[in-house]
Amino acid sequence: MKIILAIILGLAFGIALDQAKASYPQKIIGMLHLKDFHLMKVILFSIGFSSLLLFILLSLNLIDAGHLSVKTTYAGVIIGGAILGAGFAIGGYCPGTCVVAAGRGRKDALAFLAGGLLGALVYMLIFGLIKDAALFDKIAGGAVSLAETNPEKYTSLSGNLPALLVAGPIAILFMLIAFFLPEGTES
Amino acid sequence: MKKPKSWLKGGLLLGSVFLVAVWLVKPVGVSTQFVVLDGIVWNLLSPDLISQNDASQAYESSNAYLNKSGGKYASLVANPLNYGFIFALSMLVGGFVSGKLSRKKISNEDRISPKVWRDRFGASAKKRYAFAFFAGFLALFGARLAAGCTSGHMMSGMMQTSLSGYLFAAGAFATAIPIAILVFNSKRSS
Numbered sequence: 001m002k003i004i005l006a007i008i009l010g011l012a013f014g015i016a017l018d019q020a021k022a023s024y025p026q027k028i029i030g031m032l033h034l035k036d037f038h039l040m041k042v043i044l045f046s047i048g049f050s051s052l053l054l055f056i057l058l059s060l061n062l063i064d065a066g067h068l069s070v071k072t073t074y075a076g077v078i079i080g081g082a083i084l085g086a087g088f089a090i091g092g093y094c095p096g097t098c099v100v101a102a103g104r105g106r107k108d109a110l111a112f113l114a115g116g117l118l119g120a121l122v123y124m125l126i127f128g129l130i131k132d133a134a135l136f137d138k139i140a141g142g143a144v145s146l147a148e149t150n151p152e153k154y155t156s157l158s159g160n161l162p163a164l165l166v167a168g169p170i171a172i173l174f175m176l177i178a179f180f181l182p183e184g185t186e187s
Numbered sequence: 188m189k190k191p192k193s194w195l196k197g198g199l200l201l202g203s204v205f206l207v208a209v210w211l212v213k214p215v216g217v218s219t220q221f222v223v224l225d226g227i228v229w230n231l232l233s234p235d236l237i238s239q240n241d242a243s244q245a246y247e248s249s250n251a252y253l254n255k256s257g258g259k260y261a262s263l264v265a266n267p268l269n270y271g272f273i274f275a276l277s278m279l280v281g282g283f284v285s286g287k288l289s290r291k292k293i294s295n296e297d298r299i300s301p302k303v304w305r306d307r308f309g310a311s312a313k314k315r316y317a318f319a320f321f322a323g324f325l326a327l328f329g330a331r332l333a334a335g336c337t338s339g340h341m342m343s344g345m346m347q348t349s350l351s352g353y354l355f356a357a358g359a360f361a362t363a364i365p366i367a368i369l370v371f372n373s374k375r376s377s
Contacts, residue, residue: 002212002270003268003270003273005211005212005270006212006270006271006273006274006277007273007274007277008277009204009207009208009211009212009215009274009277010273010274010275010276010277010278010280010281011277011278011280011281011284012204012207012281013204013208013215013274013277013278013281014277014278014279014280014281014282014284014285015281015282015284015285015288016197016200016201016203016204016281017201017278017281017282018281018282018285018286018289019196019197019200019285019288019289020194020196020197020198020200020201021197022197022201023282024301025300025301025303025304026297026301026302026303029301029303029304029367029371030303032360032363032364032366032367032368033303033364033367033368033370033371033372034364034367034368038193038194038197039194041194041195041198042194042197042198042201043198043341043342044198045194045195045198045199045202046197046198046199046200046201046202046205046342047202047205047341047342047345047346048202049198049199049202049203049206050202050203050205050206050209050342050346051345051346051347051348053202053206054206054209054346054347057210063209063210067209067210067211067212067213067214068209068213068214068347069213069214069343069347070344070347070349070351071334071335071339071340071344071349071351071352072334072351073349073350073351073354076332076333076334077333077334077335077340077351077354077355077358078333078354078355078357078358079329079332079333079358080328080329080330080331080332080333080334080355080358081329081333081340081354081355081356081357081358081359081361082329082358082359082361082362083325083326083328083329083332083362084325084326084327084329084330084333084336084337084358084359085329085358085359085360085361085362085363085366086322086325086326086329086362086363086366087321087322087323087324087325087326087327087329088322088326088337088359088363089322089362089363089364089366089367089370090318090319090321090322090325090366090370091318091319091321091322091323091326092301092303092304092322093319093322093323093326094326094336094337094338095217095218095221095326095327095330095336095337095338096215096217096218096278096336096337096338097337098323098326099217099275099278099279099282100278100279100281100282100285101282102279102282103278103279103280103281103282103283103284103285103286104282104283104285104286104293105283105286105293105298106293106297106298107298107299107312107316108298108299108300108301108315108316108319109319111315111316111317111319111320111323112319112320112322112323112326113323114320114323115319115320115321115322115323115324115325115326115327116221116323116324116326116327117221117224117225117323117327118320118323118324118327119221119323119324119325119326119327119328119329119331120218120221120222120225120327120328120330120331121225121229122324122328123222123252123327123328123331123332124222124225124226124250124252124253124331125250127250127251127252127255128250128251128252131251131255135332139350139354140350143349143351144349144350145347145348145349145350146348146350147348149347149348157350166348167348170348174345178194178198183194187302187303
């Protein structure tokens with residue numbers, strides 16, 4: 001059953017990324033050099049929209065909180081993000097979109113994917129040397145979120161406040177920014 | 188002609204997939220699958236990479252990364268027909284299907300490099316592939332250090348209001364924006 005879901009959801013995600021033009025390097029670079037904000041609007045809106053519905057459904061107990069997965073916070077998250085950002089800017093792809101773009105027939109996406117396989121391999125090879133570094137020390141308790149998600153597994157930074165009261169306004173803010181951000185010049 | 192609010196359609200579509208994924212299974216994430224594919228190939232070349240503990244049945248690896256968190260990744264490599272790996276393979280098919288669904292085809296030159304790249308660096312395919320390879324290297328090295336990428340940290344993370352998601356996004360855009368401006372806003376080199 002889970003495999004069937006993997007096939008359907010992966011297919012849907014691939015189609016959605018491509019239809020939203022998130023797998024178009026032209027659009028990614030257009031966003032990053034602050035010319036064409038189409039994708040910024042897509043990203044902000046999709047985060048706000050999915051987040052608002054997620055927390056509404058959670059508050060109604062319609063989603064199993066055990067499905068949520070809050071990742072650990074440590075300095076490496078920021079540094080790794082910054083390294084990824086460099087590749088994102090130069091290549092115009094990220095780890096997910098390069099897979100979709102390769103399926104769409106983009107050859108530079110295949111080159112990015114191949115580079116990614118090597119980058120991941122080098123990380124696997126050096127991990128043993130860096131695994132005890134301060135880089136991996138938890139920040140703010142590790143797996144924490146602003147709104148309460150799953151109190152059995154994760155800590156909330158907003159204490160006992162109802163999750164929707166915290167996540168709702170953030171989600172609406174994301175959607176508002178998406179609406180009011182100018183489109184920029186289409187590239 | 189450009190349809191009005193095409194960003195809204197894209198955002199609704201993408202947001203719905205993120206929501207349905209966490210509703211039915213778990214948040215979307217991709218970059219782990221690069222490790223899984225590396226591991227599968229490595230394990231084919233040297234089958235002693237992954238082993239199974241006789242007593243506990245748990246998977247173990249001689250590689251420290253595959254062995255971490257109780258052999259979590261080692262187990263994924265040993266059983267490639269798992270949710271995350273099939274999900275990523277389906278994304279590739281999704282890209283193909285999306286191309287079939289789209290009326291507008293991608294031009295041959297756009298298959299090699301985006302226009303913004305050609306305007307700056309010319310149409311050389313070799314040059315574009317070399318830099319795309321290098322960019323992919325950085326992106327996946329960074330994603331593994333951060334234990335997540337744009338999908339897992341930025342989108343799924345911020346959807347759940349994870350602190351790590353906001354910090355990851357801040358880190359990524361802090362380098363991506365200045366580098367993109369520096370690289371693509373200067374005049375064409377000869």
